[in-house]
Amino acid sequence: MASMGKIGLHPRILLGGVIVGLVALSGCDQSGDPHGLVVWHAWSGSEQDALKGIIHRYEAAHPGSSVTALPVPFNQLRNKFLTAAAANGGPDLVIGNVDWLGELHAAQVIRPLDGWLTAERRQRFLPTALRALQVGSDTYAIPESVESVALYYNKALLPQAPTAMDALLQAPVPAGVNRLAIRTNFFFTAPWYLGYGGRVFDGQGRLALDERAGARYLGWMGTLMATPGVGGKDDYSYMDSLFREGKAAAIVNGPWALADYQKVLGDRLGIALLPDLPGGVPARPFVGLKCIIANDNTPPERRPVVDAFLETMTSPESALALSAAGHIPVQPALADRLPAAQRVFLEQAGKGEPLPNLSAMGMVWEPMDKAIAAVTLQQADPATTMQETAAIIQARTAKGHGS
Amino acid sequence: MKQTRLAYTYILPAALIMAALTAYPLLYGFWMAFTDFGIQHIRHQNPTFVGLQNFVDILTGANYLSFSLWKVFGFNLLWTVANVAVHVVLGVGLALAVNHPGIRGKRFYRMALVLPWAVPTYVTALVWKNMFDEQFGALNQVLGLVGIAPVAWLQQFPHAFYAALLTNVWLGFPFMMMVASGALQSIPKELYEAAAVDGATAWRRLFAVTIPMLRPAMSPAIVLGTIWTFNNFNVIYFITGGGPLGQTEILVTQAYRLVNPMGLYGVAAAFAVVIFLILFGLNQATKRLLPTD
Numbered sequence: 029m030a031s032m033g034k035i036g037l038h039p040r041i042l043l044g045g046v047i048v049g050l051v052a053l054s055g056c057d058q059s060g061d062p063h064g065l066v067v068w069h070a071w072s073g074s075e076q077d078a079l080k081g082i083i084h085r086y087e088a089a090h091p092g093s094s095v096t097a098l099p100v101p102f103n104q105l106r107n108k109f110l111t112a113a114a115a116n117g118g119p120d121l122v123i124g125n126v127d128w129l130g131e132l133h134a135a136q137v138i139r140p141l142d143g144w145l146t147a148e149r150r151q152r153f154l155p156t157a158l159r160a161l162q163v164g165s166d167t168y169a170i171p172e173s174v175e176s177v178a179l180y181y182n183k184a185l186l187p188q189a190p191t192a193m194d195a196l197l198q199a200p201v202p203a204g205v206n207r208l209a210i211r212t213n214f215f216f217t218a219p220w221y222l223g224y225g226g227r228v229f230d231g232q233g234r235l236a237l238d239e240r241a242g243a244r245y246l247g248w249m250g251t252l253m254a255t256p257g258v259g260g261k262d263d264y265s266y267m268d269s270l271f272r273e274g275k276a277a278a279i280v281n282g283p284w285a286l287a288d289y290q291k292v293l294g295d296r297l298g299i300a301l302l303p304d305l306p307g308g309v310p311a312r313p314f315v316g317l318k319c320i321i322a323n324d325n326t327p328p329e330r331r332p333v334v335d336a337f338l339e340t341m342t343s344p345e346s347a348l349a350l351s352a353a354g355h356i357p358v359q360p361a362l363a364d365r366l367p368a369a370q371r372v373f374l375e376q377a378g379k380g381e382p383l384p385n386l387s388a389m390g391m392v393w394e395p396m397d398k399a400i401a402a403v404t405l406q407q408a409d410p411a412t413t414m415q416e417t418a419a420i421i422q423a424r425t426a427k428g429h430g431s
Numbered sequence: 432m433k434q435t436r437l438a439y440t441y442i443l444p445a446a447l448i449m450a451a452l453t454a455y456p457l458l459y460g461f462w463m464a465f466t467d468f469g470i471q472h473i474r475h476q477n478p479t480f481v482g483l484q485n486f487v488d489i490l491t492g493a494n495y496l497s498f499s500l501w502k503v504f505g506f507n508l509l510w511t512v513a514n515v516a517v518h519v520v521l522g523v524g525l526a527l528a529v530n531h532p533g534i535r536g537k538r539f540y541r542m543a544l545v546l547p548w549a550v551p552t553y554v555t556a557l558v559w560k561n562m563f564d565e566q567f568g569a570l571n572q573v574l575g576l577v578g579i580a581p582v583a584w585l586q587q588f589p590h591a592f593y594a595a596l597l598t599n600v601w602l603g604f605p606f607m608m609m610v611a612s613g614a615l616q617s618i619p620k621e622l623y624e625a626a627a628v629d630g631a632t633a634w635r636r637l638f639a640v641t642i643p644m645l646r647p648a649m650s651p652a653i654v655l656g657t658i659w660t661f662n663n664f665n666v667i668y669f670i671t672g673g674g675p676l677g678q679t680e681i682l683v684t685q686a687y688r689l690v691n692p693m694g695l696y697g698v699a700a701a702f703a704v705v706i707f708l709i710l711f712g713l714n715q716a717t718k719r720l721l722p723t724d
Contacts, residue, residue: 135470137473137474
């Protein structure tokens with residue numbers, strides 16, 4: 029130890045050097061490019077290719093600019109954005125769902141985009157879509173596409189589109205093939221809860237789960253999953269692969285899968301409205317929106333760059349490129365240019381219920397998923413299960429989030 | 432004194448970084464446990480102090496939680512004991528087999544049996560999950576060959592527990608095998624010769640020589656294995672997801688759900704403190720049961 033004083037620097041000088049070094053390093057900024065932009069998304073396959081094309085077009089039109097698009101798994105995207113933005117970081121834009129807005133607004137990590145939505149730009153979008161993206165009186169996102177599930181079917185296994193669930197569940201199919209693949213979570217099966225008259229919030233945004241409709245819906249889920257020829261669990265990849273590999277004749281899924289199913293099945297792919305429940309009760313899916321959300325942390329000097337990218341991202345050319353990847357644009361001027369398949373989704377969306385953007389909606393999904401599991405896996409009583417689930421959702425909403 | 436100061440000066444940068452990266456988050460989490468920290472407090476941190484309410488809610492199973500701490504803890508204990516017991520028995524058994532003088536290809540066996548440890552847990556869990564699929568999984572296809580009806584492995588209890596146990600045993604036995612294998616090399620052959628001269632059978636030599644000599648090496652391995660298994664998030668999360676209906680949740684996966692999707696950060700922090708106290712107690716108990724000297 030004594031020799032260190034002879035060979036090395038005086039300890040105080042050494043300590044001073046270390047502290048200066050640490051302070052210098054802490055000043056390093058990874059987001060130094062004023063014309064750079066970071067976008068997070070959960071797109072894959074054709075959607076991601078379309079986004080890359082949009083980015084190339086933007087960069088070509090704005091020399092010196094760069095856009096970094098980072099794919100994040102969908103089930104992690106919201107939380108990762110929330111965590112990063114709350115720590116004063118995160119991307120400039122995130123492509124998310126309408127039902128995230130309430131929570132992100134409550135966490136104060138997103139900024140309103142009414143400044144970007146000039147009168148001219150507002151006319152580009154469906155008015156109902158813009159209203160769905162309002163929290164309070166401010167618009168917190170720009171709509172990118174409308175989403176609602178419908179019925180895809182493989183014409184080689186199911187020649188006719190079924191109009192009723194009874195017909196679908198009795199349709200003749202080859203041995204070893206399921207008649208229907210379904211993801212057994214609340215989002216994908218909500219058409220039957222809403223079809224039975226259920227709702228989540230009332231007109232004033234207060235939690236208003238309908239226990240009677242819920243009991244009927246859970247009873248139906250129990251019957252459905254016990255029917256031979258219905259394959260499903262709460263696993264998107266599993267359900268998706270059943271249909272792609274020809275092990276399911278039909279699947280309830282959304283427009284995000286359209287381009288990839290067309291690649292796999294080609295002319296054998298059919299799309300139809302969701303079949304009616306027994307008794308002629310029409311199914312009513314949640315109608316969601318994919319939207320572009322702006323991070324409140326973007327410094328003011330970079331916001332014009334964000335605005336310029338939004339202009340490119342929402343141009344008719346970009347909307348059509350994403351439409352080719354299966355997205356259904358919310359721009360009325362493009363309605364006539366949509367392929368027939370996407371018009372089916374639009375028709376289905378017209379029969380659905382807007383997905384609430386209230387932060388309390390985040391409290392509904394998991395308990396309802398568990399209720400479905402209780403009834404379908406353990407034959408729990410639907411009425412009791414719905415009652416208990418409603419109580420849990422009510423308690424969680426009161427504890428953690430307000431409507 | 433000068434030398435002491437010099438020593439402290441050299442370790443100061445590392446100590447500051449350790450304090451920032453380790454101590455600060457721990458203390459911050461401890462503070463959060465006594466507040467109603469939620470999503471609305473992430474950006475502007477002004478949660479309300481709620482005292483011990485979060486701990487009371489956890490210990491009494493408040494309605495909004497929809498789980499019982501004691502049930503989850505009980506399953507967590509069962510999960511840990513079952514795994515560690517099988518890991519140790521299988522690991523030591525395989526180490527003894529591979530260490531047998533008559534075995535050829537020792538190097539090959541050691542390498543092959545360590546491979547499960549080398550594959551990332553995430554990959555292993557996803558592969559095993561697919562193997563447990565009721566309709567198309569490899570396990571049910573093999574069972575079908577011998578006339579056994581498909582088993583809904585992940586959709587009922589205790590089958591989901593067995594599925595997770597099987598996966599974690601596959602992942603965990605190589606560690607115990609390697610520790611035992613190394614310890615076996617250091618047992619003096621003279622002890623076995625002396626035991627043989629005294630007329631000890633193979634079983635007697637195992638219990639009188641091998642196992643006592645393995646104990647100093649296996650004890651810390653068992654303690655480590657216990658802690659790792661108790662907090663094994665990956666296998667439970669990826670294989671069963673805590674299902675069916677939360678029946679295979681362990682404390683750490685349940686804590687995760689308090690944050691995602693519930694957003695109850697304060698309650699999750701209190702839960703983490705509870706887990707720490709439980710694990711600390713278990714650690715002390717394990718050290719008493721398995722002294723290393």
